[in-house]
Amino acid sequence: MSQSGAPKGSNFDSYLKTQMPALGMDLGGTKLSAALVAGNKPISELVSVPTPTGPENIINAILALIKQFQSETVLTGVGIATAGIVDCTTGSIIGSTPNIDGWTGTALKQIIENKTMLPVHVDNDGNASTYGDALALGLHDKACVVGVTIGTGIGAGLIVYGRPYRGATWAAGEVGHLRLSLDNKRLCTCGLYDCWEEYGAGRGLIKTTRELLQGHSANQTELARNPAELTTREISAAATAGDIIASRAIEIWHEHLSAGLVNIAQILNPDVFILSGGMSQVIDLDLLTDLVKDRCLPPIGNALEFHKSPLGHFAGIVGAAMVVLDGIMV
């Protein structure tokens, strides 16, 4: 009997989990993306729309995407990864990012559940993408997986003994604002001095390059032509083309990147770092691994593994959906 159609009784949960997908969604400052997810991976194309302005328009866009997928697929639920701080019990946004205006205070889970009658989980994008990548790498049952996203800023998600770790007030993983100097050198956009992201994020690489360019002319390096408008893409391209200043800046940037990773490692003794975000493409994984391992105490450094994100843009989508499918929503 159990071989024809959906199995009944105690097998129904595992049937739902293995057969019926959840919809994973990822809301960032520039776009809202969605895909069907089952078995730790996306099982549909990625659908993206530009992030609309204002909470009401964002909610309507989320609902429209859910309806679009529902017209063809029965959904187990919806997992939404979003920028900002999320209370995962209520599914409300309790702290926002400047990239999504007016997002704080949105009771996202409640609104979407009321409109769709589906179970909805809302999570911080760093937590969700680390959970997704950890599942994809088969590392989710380790003691500690740390996902670090390196772009314009730096953020992190922590998986501890198989579950996203969220902290006392849902704000764990604010690693971009680790303090890396006692001297007040570089002022961060957050108003504090010497945050990790002023050194290790994309804008850190740009600042380091500008410092190295002082006293150099455009005859010596193309980068000196317009230091105020430098981009990480130009610096990276110049380094690849053999520019000495650019190469040195990228070397120092690796050192700066390693300092924050070392601090995370000395505290948490994690099994693995998973690196993602636009700037992760510039990382020389061998160099970074050596720098971090050399600066950690041996039992911590020796055990560390490094990976680049296997799921890339899909990581938050897969992670948020899998939290629903794995039934670990709170």
Added chain:
Amino acid sequence: MSQSGAPKGSNFDSYLKTQMPALGMDLGGTKLSAALVAGNKPISELVSVPTPTGPENIINAILALIKQFQSETVLTGVGIATAGIVDCTTGSIIGSTPNIDGWTGTALKQIIENKTMLPVHVDNDGNASTYGDALALGLHDKACVVGVTIGTGIGAGLIVYGRPYRGATWAAGEVGHLRLSLDNKRLCTCGLYDCWEEYGAGRGLIKTTRELLQGHSANQTELARNPAELTTREISAAATAGDIIASRAIEIWHEHLSAGLVNIAQILNPDVFILSGGMSQVIDLDLLTDLVKDRCLPPIGNALEFHKSPLGHFAGIVGAAMVVLDGIMV
């Protein structure tokens, strides 16, 4: 029936837990201490002996103390907090501290269990004392409790969702070796530069004071009489007596202490820091709290609580014994 004598069946576990004590022990570089523990607190006097030289003599001292307590009390088990890195599954010392010669490789749990026929749990002293203090403060079920011991060096224990968090290779909490500068200024005893304990531990305060004393004579401050022999006790006493250099050194030391705590907080978003160790007596808790909260992102800083260790020298003893009584040995 259940009112006379030991209850039977399903109540027996809770009878053992509430009525029968475990022996808690704490092994450090200078002394080995023990006390009976039940209901999250010590229920006997503290018995201490000097730490003998060599693993064999230490083991004999541990066995002698157990026998001494067993002659008067039926023990549920023995919990041993020790300096060094401990594999809590096997109860073996897998990484030692320079303070206990030859301790690495000692299969402590196995040896003591075989000799006593009691269940034995061996744990790192930082983990054990944080668990003990968290229980004593009624904070053990919080998302994250961080115990920080500040003495000659700095160490930490982490309690995550009610259990000691141990990391991938049992080495979590090596916070003394957080990197607090990108410039290689102060060389640490571990061979690395700018570890937190070079600034925030007792020897950090001494180094900071020596730096401030440069160019000052004994006419200006008593501390300048013999900077090479300075002790934290002298500096602290001089500050209390109004010495300007000493007061400034202690102010800077609080700033340095805050930097490491900030980094732990930004990563873990803990509920509470519990501060212990000899140097914790020098801490102005209001000043330190302000410094840390000001340097954390608001959702993290606002939620933070600070306590000094309620159990003091008993913390490791109570914590190690309570891990046995709470049945969370691995």
